Amino acid sequence: MSIEKDLFKLKPIAYTTMADQVENHLREYIIKRSIKPGDPIPKETEIAQALGVSRNVVREALSRLRMLGMIESRKKRGMILTQPDVMKGLELIIHPTILDEHVRKQLFELRLVLEVGLGDLLFRRKSEEHLKKLDAIVEREHKATTQIERIRCEVDFHSTLYEMAGNETLKRFQDILMPVFEYVVEYESKLDHTSVGSVTHADLVKILYSNNAEAYPNAMRKHLMPHLDHL
Amino acid sequence: MSIEKDLFKLKPIAYTTMADQVENHLREYIIKRSIKPGDPIPKETEIAQALGVSRNVVREALSRLRMLGMIESRKKRGMILTQPDVMKGLELIIHPTILDEHVRKQLFELRLVLEVGLGDLLFRRKSEEHLKKLDAIVEREHKATTQIERIRCEVDFHSTLYEMAGNETLKRFQDILMPVFEYVVEYESKLDHTSVGSVTHADLVKILYSNNAEAYPNAMRKHLMPHLDHL
DNA sequence: GCTTAATATTAAGTCTTACATATTCACCTA
DNA sequence: TAGGTGAATATGTAAGACTTAATATTAAGC
Structure with missing residues (x-):
């Protein structure tokens, strides 16, 4: 039976x-x-x-x-x-409120992995224009007074990095995943924010201005360390 | 008019x-x-x-x-x-023969970015079991006589890394993209293969056995350098 | 003979109706 | 009470009719 x-x-x-x-x-x-x-x-x-x-x-x-x-x-x-947009299918499924905590966390990990590995694309495709844009964001961040403004700078900075990488598919991937991250960022912002990574956005920009591609991955790792420690 | x-x-x-x-x-x-x-x-x-x-x-x-x-x-x-599989949509679209060269290349870049950035997940989640599996693959690769067998080891090695990372979504992402990469790998295998990266699979395993997470990203970068130089 | 206008044709988009199939629920008998 | 029987229900499938828009064809005008 x-x-x-x-x-x-x-x-x-x-x-x-x-x-x-x-x-x-x-x-x-x-x-x-x-x-x-x-x-x-x-x-x-x-x-x-x-x-x-x-x-x-x-x-x-x-x-x-x-x-x-x-x-x-x-x-x-x-x-x-027709030539399909490869990321279309992903876009259709991903909506923060439908995804469960577990998957959201995995996607956030994916983001961390991407940003640490992004270096070689950045150094091969960086332009004066992009670097200046990053400078401007860092400037804006310094002058920011509210938490909201700071978070906006945070998002802008990292989005600009993806833009610099010169890979449309990767950028699109990031744009689709962004809403999911915003949820996590909000969550993280409630945590102890004195433990911010020892490497700042300004430090990252300095490395990007140099031609020292070797320095990038570990600099970004340190920058993201507060997040990585939460894994 | x-x-x-x-x-x-x-x-x-x-x-x-x-x-x-x-x-x-x-x-x-x-x-x-x-x-x-x-x-x-x-x-x-x-x-x-x-x-x-x-x-x-x-x-x-x-x-x-x-x-x-x-x-x-x-x-x-x-x-x-139902709780959807976030990567389902991607799986439904991606088929090597439909994607054009440009997109295939962008996806391959995405893979390179992922593998360089994978370090922190690996060091946090590596197990004896996984390390031994990598050892076995390296061993198999040394004994390999045919090009086909070597390529199979190559694929196994990198797939095992994703498995080690302990992130199902990421692993699934890799599994979906794999067929696209195989096309590129085949293409690359026709190129000059004496210019193989100075860091071997064995070197990577050695680093994974250590607890030196800082060494990983640049080691992987050097390992993938032949591919990166093609960007 | 050429361009322009009216008409016919075609294939996708939508609606309706009907029936098949599987699952649940309630009843009903041994 | 257990177990079987049948009704009710929601999805799956089929078929036919009509609408709409784009193309092809024909007819009209100069």
């Missing part, structure tokens, strides 16, 4: 709807035929007939791909494959 | 379908009401009636959320919110 119950519990996992299957068929179709962005894909009715399902089901599958930015459709021209 | 044509080109961008709107409504609904995983959401017919659209349109929107793992549905129990 208990075995039968266990089997029942397994059943829903293996369950796939027609829409799921059509979605997979379409993915395979695109890959196998190596269809490129701009190329047309078959009409809804053609797909429905070819796979022996209702147009309804096909539309559900197409709707999913369209949401991810994999296809676009025009009223008569039919549908075409 | 040309102005009219330009306007035409802008038109489709603003276009949103009913399914898009319902999807957004549902997202808002979930957030505003702070619905938690396990909580039920309204029936398809209720949503359709409330928003004044057909059940068909509602199903398209729900289908999208279901694909992302945000909701699950049982035949009679209705639908419930």
Whole structure:
């Protein structure tokens, strides 16, 4: 009897709807035929007939791909494959209030890892313009009087670093994750803030002005140490 | 005349379908009401009636959320919110053959950044077990005779590092991106391989055995230098 | 003959209805 | 009380009709 119950519990996992299957068929179709962005894909009715399902089901599958930015459709021209934004899917899921504490923490760790490792991209792609922008932020931070203003500078500083790295995908990744971090930052700001890292933003900028790429990772590690110690 | 044509080109961008709107409504609904995983959401017919659209349109929107793992549905129990896998959306989009060269390169850079920054997680969470696993891989690599076997060791080594980091989200991120990297690795393997980084896998393991977290980032940088120089 | 305007065609978007299927709940019998 | 039977219910699937917008074709005008 208990075995039968266990089997029942397994059943829903293996369950796939027609829409799921059509979605997979379409993915395979695109890959196998190596269809490129701009190329047309078959009409809804053609797909429905070819796979022996209702147009309804096909539309559900197409709707999913369209949401991810994999296809676009025009009223008569039919549908075409598009170059998807790789981070689109992430953006669609991530919302701070839905994610649980555990995942939020893991994403924050991910951020720390990224910033320590960012050095080589920064030194290869830094520009006068970016460095001056960082200078301005440090200046603003010094003059800041309220906690809110300081946190804004904090966010601006680190966002500018990602911008400097000259990697759009990475920047986009950061932009998507930012709202999650803001929650953590708020949490951290309530903690003892005298234990701030011994390396300041100004110190980091100084290193970036130099050509000493070796110094960056450990400087950033020290800067982030208050956060790292919380792991 | 040309102005009219330009306007035409802008038109489709603003276009949103009913399914898009319902999807957004549902997202808002979930957030505003702070619905938690396990909580039920309204029936398809209720949503359709409330928003004044057909059940068909509602199903398209729900289908999208279901694909992302945000909701699950049982035949009679209705639908419930689920804790989504944050990396699910990424997994659904990323396929090496669809991504263009430019994006693939950016993702590879992302990987390099991650591995250099990984140190602190590794030193905090390393275990005897993991270190021994790394030892075994280094051993295997020494004995390897074919290029294929060497590449497999390379992949195993770095995958084990992510495993050691003790961050499931990060590991999953790496697993999803791996197929993209394999393409790049294959490409790189055709290049001059005498210019391999001066720091070997064995050196990295030695550092991990020590408690010298400061040494890690620059060691990994040197190890990855052949790749970094290609940026 | 060429351009312009009206019309037809096409494919996606939407709506309605109907039925299938699986799960829950309540009733009802042994 | 246990267990089986059937009704109720919500999702899954199918089919047909209509709307809308973009393209293709034809017709009209010069």
